[in-house]
Amino acid sequence: MSCMSEGKVYVEKPASAVISRRTFLKICGVGVAVTALAAYKLTDIVLQRNKYIKLRQRAQYQDDKGVRERYRLAVSHQNPMLKRFYGEFTTHPLSETSELLLHTGYAPRVKTFPMEV
């Protein structure tokens, strides 16, 4: 008990000298609010990240609906100009003219550029 012998006595400081109970609560409150807002904003960014894709998709299906309502064209073969194109030009799908103008082939690019497959 050396400190005692030197006459030093431990005295607890009153809490208010560091921070009052009221201030402590205020700081906690602000902290929670900032964290919550940040988390809210972050979830918002995550949830909204595809929103413009969804909006554009909706417009694409809106066009489908519009074309079907206005002209009664749901399926490709109903297109009146397409009927004319085949009638006057290529005769039918996979015909000789179709094969020449509308079909193609593919070649591996690996010969010139060996890559892991």
Next chain:
Amino acid sequence: MSVAKVRTFTEPPNARVGSSSFRTGELKGIIHINHRHCVGCDTCTKVCPAGAISGGIGTTHRIEIDRCINCGQCLTNCPFGAIEQMAFIEEVLRKLRDKETLTVAIIAPAVRVAISEEFGAPPGTLTVGRLHKALKEAGFVIYENNFAADQTILEEGTELLGRIAYWLLGLKEFEIEVWGKKIKVGLEHFKHKPLPQFTSCCPGWVRYAELYYPKVLPHLSSCKSPQQMAGASAKTYGALDIWKHDPAKVYTVGIMPCTAKIFEASRPEFCHAQKWLEEHGRLPQRSQRIPDVDAVLTTRDLAALFKKLNINPMRFSEAETPQDFEWYSGGATIFGTSGGVMEAAVRFAFHILSGEEPDALSSAWDFKQVRGYTNPVVEATIQVPLKPAYRELLGSDRFELRVCTVNGIGTDGSHLKPIINDAIAGRSNFHFIEVMTCSGGCLNGGGQPVNPMGTSWIDPLLPLRL
């Protein structure tokens, strides 16, 4: 909300010199990372479907062009606008000014749902009549890529039914009935066309297959993409029978939501119109190559062109009556969204197999189960009732059409690889598989307006799918 500005550059002198994965004539380096603006955030690496970007966090990133499939996803997702695109705006403007040239706009479905964003409208503002009128004011003649999408469905749908008839029924010849006409399709060469059939509309996916999965190439539909069908038809049937214009003075411009289409148009085999015209004596034999599609503008490039000409499409009205190649079906316009090519093909196959005439207003002709929306992979089985002629052939009163939609190749091919591996190994359950490189479909393509709402680079970082 205004869209982000994307820097462009003109074609450098050596861009068409062949290299290890490019043939001579093919454009390379369409997408370029500007090293002065790259901060090394590594976002592009996380969205690249081909694993073509090198560089770590904090260092300048670089695209290995021989591995790149030109999809432009790195460009639209770059948070710092450091990635640039090769553009041909001036070249198209010169042709528009030339009064002897008939400049044809081949306008893709996904352009009409996004270009309005460049003029201050919110995303999802549909712009069809307005866009057509603006293009006509700029001096273009219109060949709807949606019309070409209808051509694609007739060709690709018939090819799909041919593959099914050859491989599942062992037929040597197959009959379909369209417009009340019976058409016999010979199936001799179908032994080189195995099932499942993959779509071939997406040029990013085609180059991906050619580079990384050459074994899957016989599975790809032999149909050209709508853009190339449009180019070849516009310079033959369009020039000779519809516009009555010298085919050598027809200049076709693909207006696409896509940067890979710029590459596709430059593929050396795509000069079939010239070949046909020469064979039919409509064009003198010449050594100079005439491509089917002369130039490609992205949606952003078209907006820039409109702004240079002081045209704002939003001030026109939507109402219009379609003429010539402006006609298209509902099935065609949904090509712009993931699952659209599939749905249009399913509608056509359903009509052919069941013999039912479509009721355009009925939701029975919607096939929502094949739509991609924001799901990476969608699988569906469609029960198709058969008409009497096919009932005998199949020995059943219905056919189960099994299809799959791949909505974006995924980071380093993550969504697509298992499906390709199954197809190559012969254990795929599907008849038809649609692949789009960009998630959501063409409407989220690399040539679209860059929307500040778009933060899809977050996706790979998420621990759970939200």
